Amino acid sequence: GAGVSQSPRYKVAKRGQDVALxxxxxxxxxxxxxxxxxxxxxxxxxxxFQNEAQLDKSGLPSDRFFAxxxxxxxxxxxxxxxxxxxSAVYLCAxxxxxxxxxxxxxxxxxxxxx
Amino acid sequence: SQKIEQNSEALNIQEGKxxxxxxNYTNYSPAYLQWYRQDPGRGPVFLLLIRExxxxxxxxxxxxxxxxxxxxxxxxxxxxxxxxxxxxLCALRMDTGRRALTFGSGTRLxxxx
Numbered sequence: 001g002a003g004v005s006q007s008p009r010y011k012v013a014k015r016g017q018d019v020a021l022x023x024x025x026x027x028x029x030x031x032x033x034x035x036x037x038x039x040x041x042x043x044x045x046x047x048x049f050q051n052e053a054q055l056d057k058s059g060l061p062s063d064r065f066f067a068x069x070x071x072x073x074x075x076x077x078x079x080x081x082x083x084x085x086x087s088a089v090y091l092c093a094x095x096x097x098x099x100x101x102x103x104x105x106x107x108x109x110x111x112x113x114x
Numbered sequence: 115s116q117k118i119e120q121n122s123e124a125l126n127i128q129e130g131k132x133x134x135x136x137x138n139y140t141n142y143s144p145a146y147l148q149w150y151r152q153d154p155g156r157g158p159v160f161l162l163l164i165r166e167x168x169x170x171x172x173x174x175x176x177x178x179x180x181x182x183x184x185x186x187x188x189x190x191x192x193x194x195x196x197x198x199x200x201x202x203l204c205a206l207r208m209d210t211g212r213r214a215l216t217f218g219s220g221t222r223l224x225x226x227x
Binding site: 004031035040041044045048058091101102103105 | 118146148150155156157158159160163203205207212213214215216217218219220
């Protein structure tokens with residue numbers, strides 16, 4: 001497809017379960033970002049990849065959060081031992097290269113932790 | 115502390131009028147500022163970018179101003195239409211070294227027919 005895709009679109013997890021969220025960026029885009037968006041708030045930065053290198057993970061809220069992009073295209077955000085406060089929409093965005101400023105966002109994955 | 119503030123109250127205007135949304139920031143020196151549109155259940159969509167050395171940017175019915183002295187950006191939609199109803203987010207990028215965007219909480223615009 002032409003845009004950023006994310007799967008699943010909705011995920012319900014019981015507290016303590018591990019989840020994995022997938023992002024397929026626009027083909028050829030070098031930069032990839034993950035954001036967390038709580039209800040009624042703007043997206044908050046989690047982590048950034050340039051190709052397969054994770055250059056910034058300063059926004060990850062705890063060591064339960066882990067992201068990877070092993071081949072420089074698809075990325076996975078993993079949350080271990082989910083907590084209720086992890087409930088949010090997780091957005092993925094990609095950008096053409098490291099200097100191009102416009103970010104293209106996917107539709108997000110809504111995670112609900114019960 | 116660093117803050118980006120957008121009016122949390124919804125802005126209701128009549129079709130055909132100009133909508134003006136405000137983004138204020140404190141304790142930042144952004145390299146540039148962006149505006150995004152977000153519809154319910156969807157990711158943000160990029161609208162406009164304005165750099166720190168630019169005062170104004172236009173694109174069709176959209177206009178953005180950037181005042182680094184006042185630490186404020188104004189976003190205008192002229193001849194507004196009901197289809198413009200959405201949440202509008204401003205986002206700052208702090209410097210060219212760090213790629214992350216810092217977003218405001220957004221302002222919901224409702225254009226009445």
